[in-house]
Amino acid sequence: MNCTPKFPSPRRNLAYTQEDFHFCHLLTKTRRRVGKSCSQDQTASQRLPCKMGSVSMATPVQELATDGQDPSERYNYGGSGGGALNASVPLVEIPTVDVGRLISSPSAANHELQKLSLALSSWGCFQVVNHGMTNSFVDRVHEISKQFFDLPKEEKHRYIREPDSIEGYGTDMIVAENQTLDWIDRLYLTLNPPNHVQLKFWPEKPETFRETLQEYGVKLGELNQILLKAMAKSLDLEENCFLDQYGEGALMTARFNLYPPCPRPDQIIGVKPHADASALTFLLPDKEVGGLQFLKDNEWFTVPIIPHALLVNVGDQAEIMSNGVFKSPVHRVVTNSEKERHSLAVFCIPSAGQEIKPAEGLISETRPALYKKVKDYVSIYFEYYQRGRRPIEAAML
Ligand SMILES: O=C(O)CCC(=O)C(=O)O
Numbered sequence: 001m002n003c004t005p006k007f008p009s010p011r012r013n014l015a016y017t018q019e020d021f022h023f024c025h026l027l028t029k030t031r032r033r034v035g036k037s038c039s040q041d042q043t044a045s046q047r048l049p050c051k052m053g054s055v056s057m058a059t060p061v062q063e064l065a066t067d068g069q070d071p072s073e074r075y076n077y078g079g080s081g082g083g084a085l086n087a088s089v090p091l092v093e094i095p096t097v098d099v100g101r102l103i104s105s106p107s108a109a110n111h112e113l114q115k116l117s118l119a120l121s122s123w124g125c126f127q128v129v130n131h132g133m134t135n136s137f138v139d140r141v142h143e144i145s146k147q148f149f150d151l152p153k154e155e156k157h158r159y160i161r162e163p164d165s166i167e168g169y170g171t172d173m174i175v176a177e178n179q180t181l182d183w184i185d186r187l188y189l190t191l192n193p194p195n196h197v198q199l200k201f202w203p204e205k206p207e208t209f210r211e212t213l214q215e216y217g218v219k220l221g222e223l224n225q226i227l228l229k230a231m232a233k234s235l236d237l238e239e240n241c242f243l244d245q246y247g248e249g250a251l252m253t254a255r256f257n258l259y260p261p262c263p264r265p266d267q268i269i270g271v272k273p274h275a276d277a278s279a280l281t282f283l284l285p286d287k288e289v290g291g292l293q294f295l296k297d298n299e300w301f302t303v304p305i306i307p308h309a310l311l312v313n314v315g316d317q318a319e320i321m322s323n324g325v326f327k328s329p330v331h332r333v334v335t336n337s338e339k340e341r342h343s344l345a346v347f348c349i350p351s352a353g354q355e356i357k358p359a360e361g362l363i364s365e366t367r368p369a370l371y372k373k374v375k376d377y378v379s380i381y382f383e384y385y386q387r388g389r390r391p392i393e394a395a396m397l
């Protein structure tokens with residue numbers, strides 16, 4: 001095994017404010033115990049300044065966008081310290097990984113493995129092509145998202161999320177009076193493990209919704225395994241060393257995102273800057289409308305659109321497991337005044353009961369462990385968000 005520290009330290013010197021983080025896809029498990037290895041022995045919800053029972057939800061942005069009124073000050077991200085949003089930031093050529101080659105002959109795979117580790121240690125993300133899903137299947141996934149958000153308001157409201165949960169249809173949870181709101185509506189669903197699936201939130205319309213999402217989840221489960229093995233191999237580690245850290249009952253959640261056209265794209269943000277709490281995130285971005293940006297060396301870069309490709313990024317948990325070799329990138333979504341944008345993010349998250357830690361093979365005298373062992377990182381993530389801190393700091397030694 002190669003333990004040589006080929007990569008620089010992951011610590012960042014960016015200053016974040018509470019408003020810089022969102023946690024919307026992370027709240028389901030806030031009532032679980034936080035891992036003792038992080039020296040915390042209360043449930044995250046006990047420590048919340050604002051209890052989950054008191055969170056509320058704003059009017060869906062889609063409804064605001066069609067009523068023609070000026071959005072309230074609560075959406076003013078620029079004015080609340082975020083600064084003016086410039087959509088015309090430079091385009092970045094994020095490396096493309098061909099999964100077909102990754103699982104073919106060793107020589108073809110080697111080239112892809114090199115691209116993979118380079119992409120993840122520099123950008124923390126890569127575009128995935130030849131991923132085993134046909135273009136027409138990927139189009140069907142795009143379609144169910146669009147068809148759901150196009151349903152009459154009354155139909156969508158059948159799936160509205162409940163106040164103490166994040167699953168279902170709705171907007172940002174409002175947990176603080178001064179919280180700046182994102183210009184986004186979501187449909188949030190758990191795909192795995194099966195006993196966590198709440199079918200009452202799975203739309204019955206369009207008719208193909210459930211089966212398409214189910215099939216997509218199965219395909220991403222396979223892709224998740226292939227990529228985690230490849231990530232390990234790319235660092236000369238035993239191929240299951242990351243996958244084994246998922247444990248029994250690993251979580252897979254899907255978030256359908258809708259960004260309606262926005263009257264003030266210079267001031268209103270689609271999703272505030274954040275890094276994901278997952279191990280891996282599979283994003284199906286809009287085929288035509290851009291808006292996703294990644295932060296590198298304090299500069300924002302726009303992600304180019306490759307139709308039918310998936311954008312995969314590592315989340316904080318893969319940064320921890322790789323001892324900081326792979327970077328969990330900070331990203332955000334900007335809005336535009338012309339076109340609505342859709343995306344579907346699927347988060348693969350180790351089981352809450354499973355302890356995750358830097359892989360042994362990546363720890364050496366010259367590169368000691370940079371992260372603690374953590375359990376239920378999603379709860380830790382939420383708690384740090386509340387304090388306005390970058391959640392991964394909780395896991396840093
Ligand atoms: O809509 C996008 O392109 C990205 C969404 C995102 O970052 C997220 O859901 O965590």
Ligand SMILES: [Fe+2]
Binds near residue numbers: 274275276331
């Ligand atoms: Fe994200």
